[in-house]
Amino acid sequence: MLRRKYRLMWEPTNTPEADRVRKLHQLLERGLAPYPNRVQRTHSTAEARSAFEAEENENRETPEPVEVTVCGRIVRQNLKGKVYFAHIEDGDGRIQLFVRIDNVGDDTFAMIKNELDLGDFIQAGGTMMRTRTGEVSVMVHDLILLSKALSPLPIIKEQTTGDGEVKRFGAFSDVEERYRQRYADLAVNAESRHIFRQRARTVSALRSFLDNEGFLEVETPILQPIYGGAAARPFITHHNQLHQDLYLRISFELYLKRLLVGMYDAVYEIGRDFRNEGVSYKHNPEFTQLEFYKAYTDYFGIMNLTERMLAYAAQQVTGSTTIVFGEHTLDLTPPWQRITLRDAIRQYSGIDYIDYPEADALHRVMQEAGVETPKGATWGRLVDTLLGTVVEPRLIQPAFILEYPRDISPFAKTVPGDETHVERFEIFVGGMEMGNAFTELNDPVDQEARFIEMERLYSDEDDEATPIDEDYLHAMRYGMPPCGGCGIGVDRVVMLLTNRSTIREILLFPHLRER
RNA sequence: GGGCGUGUAGCUCAAUGGUAGAGCAGUGGCCUUUUAAGCCAUUGGUUGGGGGUUCGAGUCCCUCCACGCUCACCA
Incomplete structure (x- = not known):
């Protein structure tokens, strides 16, 4: 019966x-189950070790025997005739x-010798001891197979x-294979496992910071009838029964701000955004975003909150607000440098864009300075290009632009008294954009005008057009409190705190x- | 999408255009305190796929695939 069950298709x-x-x-012929249902573990490997060391310290003269049953994967083995050593x-x-x-x-012992391999999971019961060289070990009297690795x-x-x-010798280091077979990477590379623990701690630090600040964590739709809140090409999907196309969200912004209309003073969401765009060392088609919105404040309030939040996360994850990133040491201790976009561009390129209020003129001076410009860019896009090419790579220490x-x-x-600028800041650390924040527009008349303006600006590039969200305008007409909001690229923060140069590693x- | 680079045994890597190799893992032995255990023997390959040049291609050329770096795109 067992044999039939184990007829391999593979x-x-x-x-x-x-x-x-x-x-x-x-194993099957000898009546041994290669994948038994029951396990009887009494100690993890670490617990077994500390239980033994505690006993050694307490009863130095006459330590009592410490009995344990431990389980794990065989990672090293050494058969020496009638003795077998293994690390699990x-x-x-x-x-x-x-x-x-x-x-x-x-x-x-015959099973060990003939059927056990590296990678198998086993359970071993025995008495804690030290070998001749002093290594804490289990002197095994019972050993069974838990899971055969094929x-x-x-x-x-x-x-x-x-x-x-x-x-290390023979490390599993082929980058592609490590990503394609992440399970194997994690199984053999402890530092890969460490990265994802750090990632979990980062997310949990951000969450607990905002919870303590009185924010409410919410969940909003991932499948949206209208996408918005950012300029990005969406993924499109379809609901069969409703005969309706839906978009995977490119941001949470418009849904979270609806909640401020609904009288929550402070909300946040941590979740996945999807953007149908290029892949790079800092872009993945789906990525984790944190967005938070707070009523009765503005972008200065958000700045103060954000620098404290990221410093807190660094402290929780790395134990310090000073972190190493590549060849740089970054000091995340607040307050961070604050500089206007105009001054930053002037400082790093010598161009004062105020002197070139028309796209053509700005385009020309950028060409003269050797900055490549996207085709048909608006004036704002050109300014943003200057930011991305001239300023961003130089912003190593944390800065608000x-x-x-x-x-x-x-x-x-x-900005009051300046119709050409808005109260917006972006966060740059380690030469990467970490986040984006505004004093949120709560004027429904102005918002509608902006939507129409955006639609006109991008009408000839239909895949980037921002659709008008009538329901969002409807919400805003009920009255939205003055508020500030911010989006943080959680993956990039994790890259910083784990000192990884590509998003794929995290x-x-x-x-x-x-x- | 462009440029540069990489792809050889299960893993990590060698190999002037001239017989495809090593270490680890595996297999068969020896070994009752080893720890990169050791010693003896040994298996393992469509050199990413396809095509071409050549007496002869892992190596040179073309093409396709994947990955890495980089540029572009990403308000």
Whole structure:
């Protein structure tokens, strides 16, 4: 019966796999379950170690025996005739098993010798001890297989030198394979596992910061009948029964601000945005966004909150507000540098865009300065190009860039007495844009005019046109409190705090082309 | 989409246009405190796919695929 159940549909593709399949059949013939249902773990590897060390410290003279049953994946093994050493690893760490044929009996030892491979999960019961060299180990008297690994994992060997430095041999380092088979990367590369723990801590730090500031966490639609809140091409999908096209959201902005109309004073959402655009070291088609909106404040209030929030996250994740990113040391301790976009561009390029109020003139002076310009760009787009090419790469230490051209910011209030600029800032750290914030526009008449303006500006590039969201205008006509809001690219923050130069390293399953 | 680069055994990597190799993993031995264990023997390849040049191609050329870096795009 067992044999029939294990008739393989899958063909081993190489000798190591064929060997393991043979061992699977050998186990079945001996009546041993290769994937049993029940486990009886009493200690994680770390708990077993600390229980033993505690006993050693308490009863130095006559320590009581410490009995444990530990489980884990075999990551190193060494069969020496009638003795078998193995390191097993679980989520906590590793521990060595010391198995003598006298302690486990001939049958179990034969199983170890003939059927056990690196990568298998096993359960081992025994007594804690130290080997001759002092390594804390389990002297095993019971050992069973928990899960047979049919494909070999990449083997990584490590040597700890005298100064505690770990040398690695045969590391699984092929970048593409690490992304395509993230499970294998995580299984063998502890530092990859570490990155995603750091990622979780980052998200949880942002969340707890905002919770403590009185923000309410909300969830708004991912499938939207009208997309908006940013300028990006959307992914389009379809609801069959409603016969309706839907868009995967490109931002949360318009839904969160509806909630301020609904009398929540402060809301935030952490979730996925989708943009149908290019992939790069800092772009993935789906990415994690944090947006938060607060009533009765403006973009200065949001600035203060944001720098405190990111400093808090850095402290929680790395233990310091000073972090290493590539070749730079970044100090996230508030307050951060604040400089207007106009001054920043003037400082880094010598161009004062106020002197060139027409797109043609600005275009010309940019060409003279050797800045490549996008075709048919509006004046605002040109200013933004200057920001991206001239300023952004130089903004290593955290900085707020303030006051943006009005025509590229349809959801922000204008600067009093300056119709060409809006109260908007972007956050730059490590040469990357981290976030974008405004004193939010709450004037429904102005907002409608902006929508129409945007529609006109982009009508000839239909895939970037921003559709008018009538329902959003309707909400705003009920009255929206004055407010400030901000969007933070969570993936980029994680890149900073984990010191990774590409977004793919901090996404568990980054987008890759189909093979 | 453009430019540059990479792709060889399960993993990490070698190989002037001239017989495709090593270490680890695997397989068969020896070994009752090893830890990159060791020793002896040994299996393993459509050199990313396809086409071309050549007496002969992993190597040179063309093309396709994937990945990396970079530029463009991403208000």
